[in-house]
Amino acid sequence: MQPPAEHVHWLFATGVLFLGLLLLAEAIVGREVWRRRKWRAYLWPALLFALGVFMWPVMVLFTNSTMHMLAHSAWAQVMMLGGAAELGLVSGKLKSEWWRLCVPLMFAVVGAAFLVHEANPWLYSRSAFVHHVCGWILLIGALFPLGAAFKPRSWVFAGGYALVFVAVSIALYSSRDVAPVFGHLDPSAGVQHR
Amino acid sequence: MTQYATEFSRTRVRRSTRALAVLSLGPLVMLAGIVWAFVQPWRVTLLHPYGEGFWWLVVEPPLLVILAGILFHAFVARPLVQDLEEPG
Numbered sequence: 064m065q066p067p068a069e070h071v072h073w074l075f076a077t078g079v080l081f082l083g084l085l086l087l088a089e090a091i092v093g094r095e096v097w098r099r100r101k102w103r104a105y106l107w108p109a110l111l112f113a114l115g116v117f118m119w120p121v122m123v124l125f126t127n128s129t130m131h132m133l134a135h136s137a138w139a140q141v142m143m144l145g146g147a148a149e150l151g152l153v154s155g156k157l158k159s160e161w162w163r164l165c166v167p168l169m170f171a172v173v174g175a176a177f178l179v180h181e182a183n184p185w186l187y188s189r190s191a192f193v194h195h196v197c198g199w200i201l202l203i204g205a206l207f208p209l210g211a212a213f214k215p216r217s218w219v220f221a222g223g224y225a226l227v228f229v230a231v232s233i234a235l236y237s238s239r240d241v242a243p244v245f246g247h248l249d250p251s252a253g254v255q256h257r
Numbered sequence: 258m259t260q261y262a263t264e265f266s267r268t269r270v271r272r273s274t275r276a277l278a279v280l281s282l283g284p285l286v287m288l289a290g291i292v293w294a295f296v297q298p299w300r301v302t303l304l305h306p307y308g309e310g311f312w313w314l315v316v317e318p319p320l321l322v323i324l325a326g327i328l329f330h331a332f333v334a335r336p337l338v339q340d341l342e343e344p345g
Contacts, residue, residue, distance in 0.1 A: 070316040077321040084282055084329045091278050092341050099340045103333070236318050 065124055069240045072193075076235035078114050082107055083228030090221035104153045112146025115139050134180035138173050145169035163212035167205045170227070174201030188252040189242040196234045200227060276338045283330025290322030 066074075085107040089097040098104040115138070122135035148165035151157030177198030183191040204227030210220035241253045248255065294301050301317050302309045 064311070066312040066316065070312045073316050073318045073321060076318070077325055080286070080322065081325050081329065084286065084325065085333065087282060088279050088329075088333060088337055091275050092337060096341050097337070100336065103337070106333070236322070 067240055068125060068190075069238055071121060071125070072235045072238040075114065075117075076232045076238075078110065078117075079228050079235060080232035082110050082114070083225050083232060085110070086225035086228060087222065090218060090225050094215065098153075105150065108146050108149035108153060110146075112143055112150060115142030115144075115146055118142060128180075130180045130182070134176040137176045141165075141169040141172040160212070163215075164209070167209040167212065170201045170205035170208060174198045174203075174205065177201065183249070183252075186244055186247040187249045189237065189239045189244045189248075192244040193234050193238040197231055200230050200234065204230070276341050279334050279338055279341070280330075283326045283334050286326030286329065287323050288326075290319045290324075290326060293322060294319035 089107070118135055118139035122132055122139055125135065126132050145166045145168070148157065148162040152160075152162055175198070177194050181191055181194035181198070185192055185195050204223070207220050207223035207227055210217060211224050214220055241255050242248070243255065297319070298304055300319050302313045303317065303320070306314060
């Protein structure tokens with residue numbers, strides 16, 4: 064009953080895509096209009112927190128290696144931290160704007176974990192390529208939420224922040240367990256099954 | 258046109274553009290999912306369901322993309338545009 068790893072990537076891609084759409088809509092209309100309905104202000108931080116919670120079963124069930132387990136648990140923790148910090152700020156329970164740095168921290172940790180736990184080179188297989196791409200998108204993309212934390216009205220930072228999520232979701236949708244990338248598939252990766 | 262009318266008109270144009278941008282996000286995502294389904298039909302296992310396992314039938318990426326677009330448009334974009342076009 065355990066889903067194949069590629070299906071888990073696609074499910075998370077859907078959550079990340081929806082998160083990107085929410086942030087893009089917020090960037091377009093501005094924070095004031097976005098928060099005019101209370102439930103909407105909680106929407107994307109709650110989704111981010113939920114994605115962090117769903118990362119825990121992934122950590123428990125997909126234990127290919129210790130590094131995989133550590134990477135997934137790091138993702139789970141920082142995603143929950145990022146979501147919780149934003150929830151706290153929206154609800155007014157957290158006052159300091161410094162809490163906004165939790166999201167860029169999350170981007171940096173998740174990006175680094177993507178790169179660290181992928182032992183194979185870029186063109187080893189599709190999966191390896193996707194992990195390298197996601198890692199670098201998130202590491203470089205951390206600059207957008209970092210900028211947004213200091214300039215919350217900047218459309219460039221808010222829009223870039225949203226588009227990083229959309230780009231990661233596209234990369235995750237393209238992930239396959241064993242598949243070639245640009246015609247390359249290392250023989251040790253296994254046999255392409257579909 | 259008075260100064261007030263000119264400013265009011267500019268505000269209306271800006272709001273309409275933003276509303277249009279928000280309202281186009283969901284359909285664009287749905288369109289992306291539909292195009293993907295045509296380009297890679299083997300990703301939509303409902304078209305050939307026999308012999309497929311549970312997860313292959315439940316998790317079909319192009320359909321997930323279309324679903325995300327529909328949900329976003331119905332439950333987020335439309336109420337958001339209502340708020341955008343109502344005076345604060």
